[in-house]
Amino acid sequence: MTPSEALPIDEAMPEILRALAAGPRLVLAAPPGAGKTTRVPLALAGLLGAPGVIEGRIILLEPRRVAARMAAERMASSLGERVGQTIGLTTRVDRKVSRGTRIEVITDGLFTRRILADQELTGIGAVVFDEFHERRLNADLGLALALEVQSILREDLRLLIMSATLDTGAVSRAIDAPVIESEGRMYPVETRYLGKSDDRIEDRMPKVIRQALREEPGSVLAFLPGAREINRTAEALTGLGPDILIAPLYGALSPGEQDAAVSPAPPGKRKIVLATDIAESALTIEGVRIVIDSGLSRVAEEDLGGLGSRLTTVRASRASADQRRGRAGRTSPGVCYRLWDEAATRGLMAAPTPEILVTDLSGLALTLAEWGAPDAGALTWMDAPPAGKLKGARAGLIALGALDADGVLTPRGKEMARLPLPPRLAALVASAPGAPEKALAAEIAAMMGERGMGGDSSDLTQRLQRFRTDGSPRARALKQQAKSWGGGETPGGDLAKLLARAWPDQVARRRPGSAGSYLMASGRAAGVQPSDGLAKSDWLVVADLGGAAKEPRILLGLPVTEAEALASQKTITEERAAFDPKTGKFTARRVKALGAIVLSEAPLPKPSAEAAATAMLAAIETDGFAAIGAGDVIEETLSRLRILAEAGLIEAPDISPESLVSGAPVWLKPALKRRGAQLPEDHDVREALVQSLDWPLQEALRNHAPLSLELPSGQSARVDWLDPRAPLVSARAQAFYGLTEHPKIAAGRVPVTVELLSPGMKPAATTQDLARFWGAGYKDMAKDMRGRYPKHDWPDDPANARAHEGRTKKRL
Structure with a gap:
């Protein structure tokens, strides 16, 4: 056709x-x-x-x-x-x-x-x-x-x-x-900047829409960040008259409502389409010649509750703003109202940040394991998944029982992988002990996997009851899907035991003396409003979190008894220690705990080597290697590697302080355990780090990036690798007498910066070419030094003089 x-x-x-x-x-x-x-x-x-x-x-x-x-x-x-x-x-x-x-x-x-x-x-x-x-x-x-x-x-x-x-x-x-x-077909679009405002966007948008209706003919397409703002704007626009149709457009609407939004307005009527960024490019909306852009967008970021991703409101990118503006010029010349200042457009991000860089990667990690490619680097990516986020995602999957310690799919992981759900919800279904429980888990997963289902109560029981009575087409489709996941059985079983079994890391206990503040077994803190019904319970299973990462809110949870909470996983009795970088001291205690939730504890006189090492690693993760006094030795080793790479002796290794911190439990912990409850010496950390490197790098460091140099005086001078002039050797000038060739490292490719000191150990001169310095700059230095230190040795021909430690003439 x-x-x-x-x-x-x-x-x-x-x-x-x-x-x-x-x-x-x-x-x-x-x-x-x-x-x-x-x-x-x-x-x-x-x-x-x-x-x-x-x-x-x-x-x-x-x-x-x-x-x-x-x-x-x-x-x-x-x-x-x-x-x-x-x-x-x-x-x-x-x-x-x-x-x-x-x-x-x-x-x-x-x-x-x-x-x-x-x-x-x-x-x-x-x-x-x-x-x-x-x-x-x-x-x-x-x-x-x-x-x-x-x-x-x-x-x-x-x-x-x-x-x-x-x-x-x-x-x-x-x-x-x-x-x-392909070139598009675009009519001219006039852009009108209305400036920024402190008003909520759902309060400001109705005013601008009324202004646009007065000033311009045609239908309106207004971009708002989400359904909440759209519905509030629609409410504020009621009463515009029979000739004005208001049509919301977002993903959760029924097909009929979506079709009504994109269809042309009937003859003699005007339409106001209130849309999310779905209308930027994926859909064509007929009859629009006025665009009103809030400048806001909802983007996916990592979901605190482990449900894949959550939407957060951000400034739209320049690419998005340009696409929105273009919607006004599809069929005729149009106008675009922008609710910000013109100058602010230059400060917008050029394009949206790829989701793979900011959102949860648990589902991706599960998929890669199922694909048989746990190493993401084996695939071709537009932007490779961040290594740290991918590592964290795999750790989460191991905790859910989806992967074994080697990153291979377990039987539970295989069942999780076949479900079109975020891994945490898939784990709920896959871990159910029997057919009725699996059907119940599938029902919960279907509801939680679709934002907005079951209302907004924070109590999972209430949310589930409302979902069961929801007769909307979307709810019916989700219930049918839940039946397929649950094997068609009738839902049943103990809801509290089911959730605690699936998500033992999100069992939470109320903090003593607080109202609505909880600590989860994972170690994360979260809270609910003291007036919330959940706050009456000493123990919860947290099903969903929201808000800021530092202070997350419990969006959905289930009250459980202490017995149900303790049955979710084995309690452990172990020694724990803490290390204070400010004082350099340890404290130790024996605790009985449910994950991070301490049930009882007793003090110990000092920590074991294992506990002390773990405490120091925790301090390193928080404050870096400076926490144990090893910041300089780490920077020194990295500087040695960098200089060798610049000299062409090695390939520049992909090592950073951040990667060393994340890998410290592997390469540094054995050295820390050998020291027991004592801080490590520099050589302990240095040798542990060097031994963690590939053999060619170890050899290059030992042979071509020395920590000290033998001087003609017989002294051993430390090489400073942290100075901006590195590699740098400092000693009294007399220690370098007799040198006719300048000292070099890295197979003779890198000259050492020589700092000649006065008898009082103050810098007198610096050079990277001693032979030239003896014949030129030395004369001025010696003239000055003879006046200040007349009892010391300042020969006319230092290149042929005998080196010594800087003694006076009398002692020579």
Whole structure:
């Protein structure tokens, strides 16, 4: 079928088809409204009247359910069909696919499950990554896995990365793909800056919308950060009159409500669409010529409660602001109102921060373990996952029983991996002891996995009861999904025991003398309002956290008895110690504890070597190596390595103070234990660090970066590696007499900075060329020294004089 309306992407289509016929990968940049989302997959499949270039099904990845559904419906409509025939749709709560499906639209998170279940992607001819500029974690992970499949198993697989705004050069270099850029169709847009305000955005936005309605014709698209602000703004706009339609647009709305938001306003009426950033590029909203941009956006960051990620409000990037502005010029000249000062635009981030750098990586770590690639460096990434965050994610998975100590999936981990849930919720289901408990766990996981389900009570029991009585389409879909996870059984069992068994690290006890402050077994503190019903309980299982990382709030929890809390895990009796860097002293005690929750304790006269070492490592983690007086020796070793690398004797090692701190429990702890309850000497730390390095680095340090030099006087002078002039040797001038060649290290490639001192041990001269200094600068120095130290030896020809320790003439 050939669509009647021409779109800008059509001009680039022949080039796109030729590129994918000739090569396995392509990067396509096209602005919002160019038609790439719906037109390109149809063309690749040969559904636009011209021959296609892809055999097999085409998978189109979308970052959000609403975008996936609307893309599928528009493509199906253009073919005169319903979704589920030629065009299929798969999301977490909806699946409409048939044997005749040629293009399947799927959310990016589910694609990861698809590729893990079938690494060859059997029957798939192409994978299209839409809206890749959003740099969502699932998209980055899916691309990394698809690239490996393509390189090892499926050379015929085609990968197309599409974006509205993207650093195409960076993507092209990362995946070795050509770039095609499509021009959009854009009318002029006037930008009006209204300045910043201290008002809440939901209070200010209605005023600006009313202003825009008075000043300009046409429908309005207002960008707000989230559903809460949208609903409050909608309430404030009631009473505008029958000719004004108010249409919220965000992911949690029903399909009918979303369709109403993107459809054109009826003749003679104007529409106000109140949208999240989903309307930046993924969706086309008809009839809009006025955009009002709050300048705010919700981005994913690591979720304190371990539920994958949480959304936090930040300033939108320049790329997002530009896309929002462009929505006003789709069909006619438009206007964009920006609720900030023009000068502030220059201070915006160029583009959103990739999720992989800031959000929780537990799901990614679980996926990599299932993929058989625990070393993330073996895959191709746009931005590699941060090593520290990935290490922490793996430690969390070990605690949940998903991985063993070697990072290999356990049977529980395998069950967790098959569930489309954050690992902590998956662990709840996988750890359930029986069929009724598994059904109950699945019910809780389905509710908690969808933000807003069950209301906002902090008591899990109340939230679950409300979810069970919720008859909305979204709730019904989630309940049906829970049944599939729970095996169709009737939910049952002890809720408190179930949660405490699954999340023993989040069992919490109220702190003595506090109202609403709790300490969890993991060692993290959290709180609830003293007026909250949860605050009446001495013990809780914490199900979800929010707020600031330093002072998290308990968003969801369950009161438990002390017996239930103690049954969640084995209590331990052990020796614990603390080290005070200010005094250099230890304190020790024997404690009975449930994780970090101390149940009882008694003081000890001094700590064991193990406890003392652990205490010092804890101090190092908090305050660095200076906490145990080893800061200089660490910097000294790093300086020696750096200078050897600059001299070309070694490859510069990837070592930093931060990496040494994180690795100290491995390389430093044995040396600390040998010292017992005493601080280590410099040589203890230095030798432990050197022995932790690769053998060539050890040899280079010992042979070419000495800690001291023998001087002609017979003295051994310490080499200062911390001075900006390093390597530096200081001694009285007389100690260097007789040297005609300047001392060097690093196989003769690096001259030592020689600092000649007066008999009073004050700097008199500095040189990196003694032979030249003896013939020039020495004369001025000696003239001055003879006047100040006449009893000491200041020969006319120091190069041929006898070196000594700086004694007076009489003693010589």
